[in-house]
Amino acid sequence: MPAYEMPDMESDEFALWQAFLEKRTGLWLPESRKAFLIAALSRHMKEKGIQNYSELYSKLDAGAISILDWASLVDSLTVHETCYYRDISSLNVVSSYCRNRATERFQAEPEKPQHFQLWSVGCSTGEEAYTLAIEMDKLxxxxxxxxxxxxxxxxxxxxxSYPSLAVAREGIYASRQLDFVPPVTKNSYFNRLADEYYQIKDNIRQRTCFIQSNVLEMSTKLKQNFDVIYCQNVLIYFRQDKKQAVIEQLTQRLKPGGLLVLGHGELTSVGNELLTRVDNKHCLAFLRKDS
Ligand SMILES: C[S@@+](CC[C@H](N)C(=O)[O-])C[C@H]1O[C@@H](n2cnc3c(N)ncnc32)[C@H](O)[C@@H]1O
Structure with missing residues (x-):
């Protein structure tokens, strides 16, 4: 197969791949992303000298692929687009929620240390997690x-995505990733490097950690509960029933009274009795009822 050739894929073969990937990862590739799948598989076949989709399918199905190759294939099927301060309305909801909770708690128990744990789900290359940490530092x-x-x-x-997390841990970004960062914040929280690159400062990195996991399998990797769960532009990868499974998992990890923030328009109903919608038409956020 020449390097640039991407063999066409029949509808029934595409359906086979859709089902396979959903079973293994939970991710659902709609018909509109068929070209994306073809490009990812062709790249992989070229690297490994595999002749056609069915040969690759048989190898994957038999588990005859290294963990690294599988991770890189899954990585190439998802989009990692993100930036700092991507959704100001949602961030404002998080900031005012944390400010109000902190003030209430200090008023009720002035001497008791107060802890807040936040979770960026589908954090990609880290900009969202660092934005949340910057907002907490400002608080x-x-x-x-x-x-x-x-x-x-x-x-x-x-x-x-392992490659995205490697970038996140390093914390170095091209200046375009910081386009929405207010100038004062940029000066306070980033070190300017050469060639228009910026690195997040250590005091923020030290408050942040990154873990590789499929959002559907997190119960095996994460045991703690969170005050704020921020999950934007991730549910797009799932079909309706799996979206509900993700919401279920996230709700289980939310402390009573905790805040769940989803991407605007990503879901019409959460179908979870423990959650009540925050009254804000600019973002999609829910509070877990205090039990
Ligand atoms: C478009 S980015 C969104 C990044 C960030 N949340 C934002 O809104 O700017 C989607 C991220 O979700 C991740 N993702 C997709 N499916 C996932 C899954 N099942 N488990 C964990 N992460 C997933 C992708 O790897 C990708 O980095």
Whole structure:
């Protein structure tokens, strides 16, 4: 097969791949992403000297592929587009939720240390997780000025993609990834490197960690519960029943009274009795009822 040739794929063969990938990863590739699948598989076949889709399918089905190759194939089937401060309305909801909770808790128990755990689900290359950590740091500056107190916080980023997580851990970004970062924030939280690259500062990196996992299998990897779960532009990869399974898992990981933020328009109903919608037409957020 010449390097540039991508063999066509019949509808029934595509259906086979759709079912296979959904079974193995939970990800659903709609017909509109067929070209994407063909490109990813062809690249892989070229690298491995595999002649056609059915030979590759048999190898994958038999598990005759290294973990690394499988990870890189899955990686090439998902989109990792992201940036800092991608969705201001949702971030504002998180900031005011944390500010109000912190203030209430300090008023109720002034001497008790307060902890906030935040989770960026489908964090890609880390911009979303670091944005949340920056917002929490700003919250602490405000609390310090108003009542001389600070909260302890941590942000966990989870993604299925190993290469994206490697970028996240390094924390170095081209300047276009910071296009929506307010200038004062850019100066305070980033070190400028050569060639228009920026690195997130250590005080923010130290509050952030990254874990590889499929969002559908997180119960085996993450045991802690969160005050805020932020999951944007990830549900698009799932069919309706799997979306509900993801929401179910996320709700289980939310502390009572915790905040779940989804991508605007990603879901019409959550179908979960533990969640109540936050009254804000600019974002899709829910509070877990206190039990
Ligand atoms: C379009 S990016 C969104 C990044 C970020 N949340 C944002 O909104 O800017 C989607 C990310 O979800 C990740 N993803 C897709 N399916 C996943 C799954 N089943 N488990 C974990 N991460 C997944 C992809 O690897 C990708 O990095």
């Amino acid at each position: 602490n500056i405000g609390l310090n000025e108003s009542c001389g107190k600070q909260v302890y916080f941590g942000v966990t980023g989870v993604d299925i």
